[in-house]
Amino acid sequence: MGIPAEWTILIVTLSIAFLLFLTQKVSKKVLSRGKYRKVKESTEAYLYLLPSMVVLAIFVFWPVIYSFILSFYKWDFQNQANPIFIGLKNYTKLFTLKHSIDISFNTAFFNTLLVLMTYIFLMHWIFDIKKIKENTYRKMIISMSLLGIIGVFLSNLLFIAAVIISLIMVFLYTYLSAKKFAYNTNDKLMGRLILFAIVYTISVKIGVVEIINFLNAAKEESDFIKSIWNTSYYVLLSTPITIFLALLIALLLNRKLFGKTVFRTIYFIPFVTSVVAVSLVWQWIFNDNGLLNYILGFFGLQKTLWLKDAKYTIPTVAIISIWKLVGYYSVIFLSGLQNIDKSYYEAAEVDGANTWHQFKFITWPLLSPTTFFILIVSMIGAFKVFSEIFVLYSGMPGPYNNSGLTVVYYIYDKFYSEQRMGEASAAAYVLFGIILMFTFIQIKAGKNKVHYDN
Template sequence: MVVSKKKRMRETALAYLFLLPSLIVLGIFVFWPVGFSFVLSFFKWDFRNMNTPYFHGLSNYLEIFRFDYPPKFSFITGFLFSLNYVAFSIIIILSIFAFVEFVKTKGKAFATYLAIILLSLLSYKALTVNTVWIASVLLWGFLAYELLKNKSAFRIRAFKSHIWISVAAIILLYVIFEMSVANEKSVFAFLIDAKDKNLFLKALVNTFYYVILTVPITLALALGLAVLLNSNVKFRIFFRTAYFIPFVTSVVAVSLVWKWIFNDEYGLLNYFLSWFNVDPIRWLKDEKWTIPTIAIVSIWKQLGYNSIIFLAGLQNIDQFYYEAAEVDGANVWQKFTKITWPLLSPTTFFLLIVSMIGAFKVFAQVYVLYEGLPGPYNNSGITMVYYVFDLFYRQQRMGLASAAAYLLFAVILVFTIIQYRVGNKVVEYVS
């Protein structure tokens, strides 16, 4: 026992000895800067205090969230209103399922279903007259009661069996309320109103907009491309190499080429659009096209890498599953949804995390496409990393830039934790 323990300790020490050079390099160039920047985020260190920085506490973090002039309403108000709109959306969906259950059970739970429908009408009436708070408490209380009690006649079986359809319907209804009834007070309305009064919030909104545009589209296109490259098509090796080349090409070179393609006067993209009688689009000069323009460049550059990773995942799937499915008479779509997609979930999970983190760190495309500016005007292309860069490099406010960097780190950390929690439940690993 003693000999085995000594041998294990000796092997462990030897392993750390081999790792020591890497740990030293990481410590100098990674761990030390990260720790120092965290300490720096609590100091007043800018151009005026370059030689004598002093402890500033949380003032840097508070300064980042300071508005140039107050928004129309507070974030808490918008959050509470948004909760009510979500509750209203849920109640409508549950009312539909309740009606289906009512028909199936032939009215055995009539009182429960009638109460849901009446509460839906009450909520809508409350929204129209701006007395949302009482309705919100009733709705959330009723939902909690029905969902938590064990012996309820209302089991929401249909809701549970169609959970993804239900979630999509709830999101759709919520968006409709945001665009109509709820557009005066909500989280989205607060962000729209506040982002022009606080540069950090604008950078945060633009970054989220960019992430939502790039990550799902890139993964969907990459999966489709990987399926094609995995089939028996001619020149497969050539196509795999061609699609991967943009990923290994310098982002500066890629952005410069796309800058010419996006030119509204002689650009190639507008030339192709003219074939379909589409008027020239001012890709690099119109504020509303700033984030989509950056997203197009990023999608094109990242597509090849994601496709190759998906392709590796596809080739690791045993053909036995497909042969068994063919024996059972499964068609192409059934094989994809029942075999390919579930067995690709670990690969999708990996790419989702990597793509999400990479999307939050977008900077070079903005800097090159707009020649060092955060968009054509009105900071329409400012992102979180560009915001940190501007504070540090141009304004020489190092303490404030460090605080902004750690806020970005916190945002990425939260989303990564959420993805890991969800991934542990939905990812299927096959040994």
């Protein structure tokens, strides 16, 4: 029988402590007094940190490493004593469809890529054409735009060639613009969003099969893809609304308001309340004869089957999460608002700026670090939604058809119910990769938008 992992970590830790202690004793005889003092301070610091590192190694680092190794093994109830190494099969099994669908992933992928390329071309053309004076580069931008638009109507083989050419031209354009024309990426966000909405709407109207169509069809043939779909829907629905309401409440609480300390406490109470208790209360509110349907009936509206209709599963969970988290994020926003120097607002009032201008040019830019922090934290938390669904639907992933199946619920079901620990570990690391990707995108996008100095 081998040595348990916990004992191995403990033995290694004690060995490190002994080596640090031995290093301190040896350095006293070898090094000068000044260098010895520096080594002594460093050694003592590491020795103080060692107990915490032991706890983290046993309960955090080792489980993370072991679960990653486990994701490459077939370890279920039948192979619990002797796991079988199967490579990437656990990962491929997650995305395997039960039945084939009419939409090809390659076609959907390349169509989506070309729609995005079209958007990028048009965005550069519209926002940067005035900055480029040489006719040669203007022609290149126009040709790039036309290539992206025409590429949508081409066949699959020409799609690949168009994508490669488009990527090369985008790279050349970006490089030359940054090199010679001081390319500026700080375009107006609203204009970009409107342009993207126009391009995407046109692509949908002309029948372009893109990745959303593929996922919409594939989610009915794969539980894991459906869990990603439901989780993404929940994140897109709950995160923006939570941040908007939290900012609005923080702005109200930051004003001279009678009894605002009491209101702060009231808004913060849901966050410290147990998720189980919150979900049970909302289960009663959403019930067929619950409070919400009673209010609807009072106004003469038809009752809604909140907990029995699959299309309301994610919205009901989002409502609970928004209600629970909005107070917590409001307090964080309020802290950021109170750290803004009042002299900025006084100077703005002297210059005749109204409330909207003060918010747009003072509050919002100086609140960007707080907003950036809340955006990342709220997004990561939204991807890990589980407890609300589990309690609200009494241990089931929605009323029917897995309408409330999220990635964390899928991991729980594979690990706890089906005893397939290898597949559960693989799903956990796919979720980790998704969160890491979105976090990286947010960090890169916010690098030039976040101002850390007041």
